[in-house]
Structures are given as C-alpha cells and as structure tokens.
Amino acid sequence: MKIILQGKIPSQKNNKQILVNRATNKPFIASNSGVLAWKRDALWQLKAYKPIEKYPVALTVVFYVPDNRRRDLDNMLTSIQDVLVKAGILKDDNWQNLSPITLDCGGIDKENPRAEIWIDD
Numbered sequence: 870m871k872i873i874l875q876g877k878i879p880s881q882k883n884n885k886q887i888l889v890n891r892a893t894n895k896p897f898i899a900s901n902s903g904v905l906a907w908k909r910d911a912l913w914q915l916k917a918y919k920p921i922e923k924y925p926v927a928l929t930v931v932f933y934v935p936d937n938r939r940r941d942l943d944n945m946l947t948s949i950q951d952v953l954v955k956a957g958i959l960k961d962d963n964w965q966n967l968s969p970i971t972l973d974c975g976g977i978d979k980e981n982p983r984a985e986i987w988i989d990d
Contacts, residue, residue, distance in 0.1 A: 872918055872958075872986040874911055877935050879904045880944035881951065908952055915956035924960070927989045929971040935982040942972045949984055958988075 881904055887896050930949055934940060950962035959966065975985070 870918065870921070870988045872915070872988070874914055874949070874952075874984045874986065875981070876907065876910060877982045878932060878945045878948055878984050879907050880941060881948050904948070907948070908955070911952045912956055915952065915958060918956070918958050920957050921959055921988060921990075923990045924966045925968045925990075926959075926966065927969055927971070927987075928967045929973075929987040929989075931973045931975045931985045933975045933978040933981065933983050933985070935977070935979050937977060940974075942974060945984070946970070946972055949986065953986075 889896050928950075930946060932940075932942060932945055950959070950967075953959045954962050
C-alpha cells in the first residue's frame with residue numbers, strides 16, 4: 870500500500886507546550902496548535918485507506934521537506950506512526966508489527982512537501 874501525506878510533517882517531540890488544567894490548576898504538556906492542525910488534516914487524508922490486517926509489515930517513509938532546515942527524521946517518523954495508528958490503518962506501532970522500518974529524505978520540494986509511505990507485508 871502506498872500513502873502520500875501532503876504537507877510539512879512536524880516533529881511532535883519538538884513542538885510541545887505547557888498548559889494548566891483549569892479544574893485542578895496543575896500543569897501538563899501537550900502538542901502545540903500546529904501539530905494538532907497537522908494531525909486533523911492528516912486524518913482527513915487517511916480516510917480513504919483501509920486498515921492493515923496481516924502483520925508484521927515493512928514500513929518505508931520518504932520525506933520531502935520544504936526547505937533546508939535541520940530536521941530529525943526519527944521525530945517526524947513518530948508523527949507518521951502515531952497518525953497511522955490513530956487513523957486505524959495500523960493497529961499498533963510497536964516493533965512486533967513494524968519490521969523493518971526504513972527512513973529517507975527525498976530532498977527539498979518547496980512546492981509539494983510530503984511524506985511518501987509504503988506499507989508492505
């Protein structure tokens with residue numbers, strides 16, 4: 870199965886904010902609004918894809934970034950894996966289900982930043 874997620878893929882780990890629970894007045898850490906907006910958009914893009922039924926699967930992700938800024942591929946991979954699980958395409962992103970995992974950066978594409986994802990049994 871090939872999936873193309875359009876847009877710049879954020880790093881969830883590097884885009885956190887500290888909020889305060891109004892009921893308990895205790896602080897907690899949450900993703901910022903940019904990551905939440907990306908997740909909503911990605912979930913809409915993934916509605917057309919069916920869940921994977923046979924495991925383990927090989928996961929290959931090629932990122933096309935909008936500029937030459939420094940990025941951690943493994944942090945962007947975490948965003949991809951989490952949204953694939955939330956969309957119901959993957960049942961879980963643990964090592965028993967995803968083996969092997971291959972990451973690459975396809976280069977800079979200012980006009981069409983994206984992640985190209987292959988899931989193969």
